[in-house]
Amino acid sequence: MSPDRFAVTIEGRDVELSNLDKLMYPAAGFTKGEVIDYYTRVAPVMLPHLSGRAATRIRYPNGVEGAHFFEKNKPAGTPDWVRLETLPVPGSTKSRETIEFVVVDDLPTLVWVANLASIELHTPQWRVGADPDLMVVDLDPGAPAGLKECCAVAVLMRDRLADDGIAAYPKTSGKKGMQLCCPISGTRSAEVVSSYAKKVAEELAAMVPGSITAKMAKAVRPGKVFIDWSQNAAAKTTVTPYSLRAGERPTASTPLTWDEVIAMATGEAEARQFGPDEVLARVEQHGDLLADLLRNGNVVPEADRRK
Structure with missing residues (x-):
């Protein structure tokens, strides 16, 4: 494993972290490590609002000043312990009938998506398999x-x-x-x-x-x-x-x-x-x-x- 990559164990799950010094907000000097730290510390109040909902991530691999993309489907290399749900996607721009969504139910998954430079997390108004709550x-x-x-x-x-x-x-x-x-x-x-x-x-x-x-x-x-x-x-x-x-x-x-x-x-x-x-x-x-x-x-x- 390269020096800028290392594994941590979170709630019994092995999560690989990488490039923690990379600037995600260059003008503010705010790094990927600080993004992960924030999500780790806010997790007790944030996770209940993520739990059971298919998560859309907006990823900024080179920080907020670089290109970004919306990601609904599971990315390559998704750990086998991450919860996935195959759901219909009404109005998909890529003509897909279903997508295998990531559901951020726990701290290891939240840290994993944050390490992928998923700065923004968006969720629908309903939990998987239910009408809007x-x-x-x-x-x-x-x-x-x-x-x-x-x-x-x-x-x-x-x-x-x-x-x-x-x-x-x-x-x-x-x-x-x-x-x-x-x-x-x-x-x-x-x-x-x-x-x-x-x-x-x-x-x-x-x-x-x-x-x-x-x-x-x-x-x-x-x-x-x-x-x-x-x-x-x-x-x-x-x-x-x-x-x-x-x-x-x-x-x-x-x-x-x-x-x-x-x-x-x-x-x-x-x-x-x-x-x-x-x-x-x-x-x-x-x-x-x-x-x-x-x-x-x-x-x-x-x-x-x-x-």
């Missing part, structure tokens, strides 16, 4: 709108969803905007959940048309927050809570309290994304602010019905 609303700001404006829309969305008995939990995207994650009953199809999310998004856009849009056309987004209801479609995934994001400096998709969201919306606190050290400190302080996502939520109403 999450509804996700993505709030995407069109410049000059930013995260502050997203926070204001998030409060409106939270209150509207509460009318239907749906609880919403906020997190930053780690990039420009944020998401609201809602635990749901797991008894509705992706089509029903997506239709309901679209209906609510259109209601809010009609209520505040100068600040909110529910239309995907980029031409109508400048200065507005796009409520992306389509994240609940069968072919979509969303960045997993606590996942790193690729950018000039390392940031992560960070759970927030509603008090923080309101403070960011009103300007009492800076509306910003958080780095990995900050995320780990927040976990130490708060635990997993998204722990309630792991419990069953209420039934999503049919899209043509309002309580």
Whole structure:
């Protein structure tokens, strides 16, 4: 084994690590070893959100300034102890009917995918073999709108969803905007959940048309927050809570309290994304602010019905 490769044993599994000094975020001097260290330390709160879900990895073999690619299927050399699930892929661009997905259920698998320069991890709104148990609303700001404006829309969305008995939990995207994650009953199809999310998004856009849009056309987004209801479609995934994001400096998709969201919306606190050290400190302080996502939520109403 070459000097820049070595094996470690994690929970009884042998995992090969390599090139730990390689810069993944060159502008910040953040190495692959630090990426792996972050994922190892955040694993206790991140793994429950990955468990049972087919993982899409965005890999940056030469760091965030180099080429990257999305990887859904198992890579060559996958250890035999990694959980794999063969699943249909609706809308595949490569005309494949099924893909053998990696499921990141444990720490050895998380470290293994991190060592493959999988900086970002994305997951669907359902566990393998089940209907959606999450509804996700993505709030995407069109410049000059930013995260502050997203926070204001998030409060409106939270209150509207509460009318239907749906609880919403906020997190930053780690990039420009944020998401609201809602635990749901797991008894509705992706089509029903997506239709309901679209209906609510259109209601809010009609209520505040100068600040909110529910239309995907980029031409109508400048200065507005796009409520992306389509994240609940069968072919979509969303960045997993606590996942790193690729950018000039390392940031992560960070759970927030509603008090923080309101403070960011009103300007009492800076509306910003958080780095990995900050995320780990927040976990130490708060635990997993998204722990309630792991419990069953209420039934999503049919899209043509309002309580």
